[in-house]
Amino acid sequence: MQKSKKLSFSSKGIFPYNLAFTLLIPIRNLFLSPKKLIERLSLQKGDRVLEVGCGPGYFSPSVAYVISEGTLVLADIQKQMLDIAKRRMKKKGICNIEYYLCNGKDFDFNDNEFDRIFLVTAFGEVENKTAYIHEFSRLLKPDGLISISELWGDPDKITSEQLKDLFESNGFKQDRKFGGNANYTLNFKKAL
Numbered sequence: 001m002q003k004s005k006k007l008s009f010s011s012k013g014i015f016p017y018n019l020a021f022t023l024l025i026p027i028r029n030l031f032l033s034p035k036k037l038i039e040r041l042s043l044q045k046g047d048r049v050l051e052v053g054c055g056p057g058y059f060s061p062s063v064a065y066v067i068s069e070g071t072l073v074l075a076d077i078q079k080q081m082l083d084i085a086k087r088r089m090k091k092k093g094i095c096n097i098e099y100y101l102c103n104g105k106d107f108d109f110n111d112n113e114f115d116r117i118f119l120v121t122a123f124g125e126v127e128n129k130t131a132y133i134h135e136f137s138r139l140l141k142p143d144g145l146i147s148i149s150e151l152w153g154d155p156d157k158i159t160s161e162q163l164k165d166l167f168e169s170n171g172f173k174q175d176r177k178f179g180g181n182a183n184y185t186l187n188f189k190k191a192l
């Protein structure tokens with residue numbers, strides 16, 4: 001498990017779990033609401049979905065409800081974040097969720113296991129971005145979608161141009177872009 005490097009949510013690095021409550025404030029919907037994210041993910045009821053850097057799981061319940069016959073795997077590098085997410089999901093009575101502690105390098109899942117992979121304000125914090133992109137390519141089904149959302153105010157935010165370059169030079173092609181420069185979602189598919 002990696003330690004949170006920063007003391008406040010305005011510093012760069014892994015977001016501190018003791019500030020997780022700030023990620024659960026509904027004013028976030030001004031930047032990206034769970035409803036909007038769901039539209040952008042174009043989910044099917046039976047999908048198997050991986051959320052990387054789930055934090056306390058602000059977006060997770062809405063996704064889990066939509067894939068009522070599928071499974072949402074919540075993954076984070078901080079066990080404390082997963083514990084908070086687990087408590088919240090249990091309280092809401094959501095059962096189609098699995099939890100996974102990341103090691104920052106690779107994922108212990110099978111090839112072609114996921115229909116969707118998504119990250120919200122998390123990819124900028126990932127240290128080994130290229131290694132993660134290779135893993136995402138391995139884990140995604142051939143027709144799967146990976147969706148990255150970056151939001152205003154995140155000190156680790158990367159621009160949509162940087163993101164596009166990174167993914168396109170590592171085996172993906174851009175699918176759709178939503179939003180503007182401040183708050184955006186970029187979807188990619190495998191360049192087969």
Ligand SMILES: C[S@@+](CC[C@H](N)C(=O)[O-])C[C@H]1O[C@@H](n2cnc3c(N)ncnc32)[C@H](O)[C@@H]1O
Nearest residue numbers: 015023053054055058076077102120122125126
């Ligand atoms: C700013 S928080 C966002 C949490 C959540 N996605 C949200 O929007 O509310 C970023 C999360 O990414 C996680 N994270 C950072 N680096 C990671 C990595 N390499 N693998 C998995 N999770 C990571 C952090 O622990 C933190 O929970």
